[in-house]
Amino acid sequence: QQQVKQSPQSLIVQKGGISIINCAYENTAFDYFPWYQQFPGKGPALLIAIRPDVSEKKEGRFTISFNKSAKQFSLHIMDSQPGDSATYFCAATENSGYSTLTFGKGTMLLVSP
Amino acid sequence: DAGVTQSPTHLIKTRGQQVTLRCSPKSGHDTVSWYQQALGQGPQFIFQYYEEEERQRGNFPDRFSGHQFPNYSSELNVNALLLGDSALYLCASSLTPGKPQHFGDGTRLSIL
Numbered sequence: 001q002q003q004v005k006q007s008p009q010s011l012i013v014q015k016g017g018i019s020i021i022n023c024a025y026e027n028t029a030f031d032y033f034p035w036y037q038q039f040p041g042k043g044p045a046l047l048i049a050i051r052p053d054v055s056e057k058k059e060g061r062f063t064i065s066f067n068k069s070a071k072q073f074s075l076h077i078m079d080s081q082p083g084d085s086a087t088y089f090c091a092a093t094e095n096s097g098y099s100t101l102t103f104g105k106g107t108m109l110l111v112s113p
Numbered sequence: 114d115a116g117v118t119q120s121p122t123h124l125i126k127t128r129g130q131q132v133t134l135r136c137s138p139k140s141g142h143d144t145v146s147w148y149q150q151a152l153g154q155g156p157q158f159i160f161q162y163y164e165e166e167e168r169q170r171g172n173f174p175d176r177f178s179g180h181q182f183p184n185y186s187s188e189l190n191v192n193a194l195l196l197g198d199s200a201l202y203l204c205a206s207s208l209t210p211g212k213p214q215h216f217g218d219g220t221r222l223s224i225l
Binding site for chain 1: 117146148153154155156157158161169171203205211213214215216217218219
């Protein structure tokens with residue numbers, strides 16, 4: 001059972017555009033939602049995270065939007081750059097992070113120059 | 114300040130063999146988690162170690178076992194290797210259980 005569904009599987013965006021990646025979850029006990037960025041040959045790196053008590057969190061060009069009633073959250077990358085080309089994973093966990101991370105299947109982002 | 118380090122970076126084994134992967138957590142971190150990442154998939158949780166005990170375990174068979182040492186480093190052991198065990202094995206450490214996890218670059222295991 002896939003508890004975190006991520007879409008799209010791949011995404012091509014022009015430089016300067018907005019990249020949007022969506023995730024949906026089923027487990028209402030999830031209470032911490034991080035996003036990870038992974039470059040080829042590297043491990044995932046924590047990008048930004050949100051808790052369900054807020055609807056939006058912004059860090060630089062990266063914004064998470066959270067819709068608790070719809071059990072959905074999304075990552076927006078503003079002014080996308082070629083250096084943002086990577087695979088992005090959404091994840092979720094329970095008990096404020098004391099439980100394990102459940103990952104989505106990933107979105108491969110390519111930002112064209 | 115060294116991050117999470119894993120060894121070896123690549124490993125080739127044959128079916129039925131046994132393998133041991135190693136992980137040194139980030140300085141100051143006492144919790145280590147192991148994940149399996151198949152090609153084109155997200156990481157899947159194997160187990161987590163804290164205070165030298167297996168604290169949580171994912172849906173993996175008993176062929177997967179681990180250990181945490183007093184210096185917080187950890188090993189992942191896999192017995193009776195199957196072709197399906199071919200994957201990137203990631204180690205993540207955190208300050209304590211519940212704090213953000215920091216990942217190493219993984220060990221790429223190939224089973225022939």
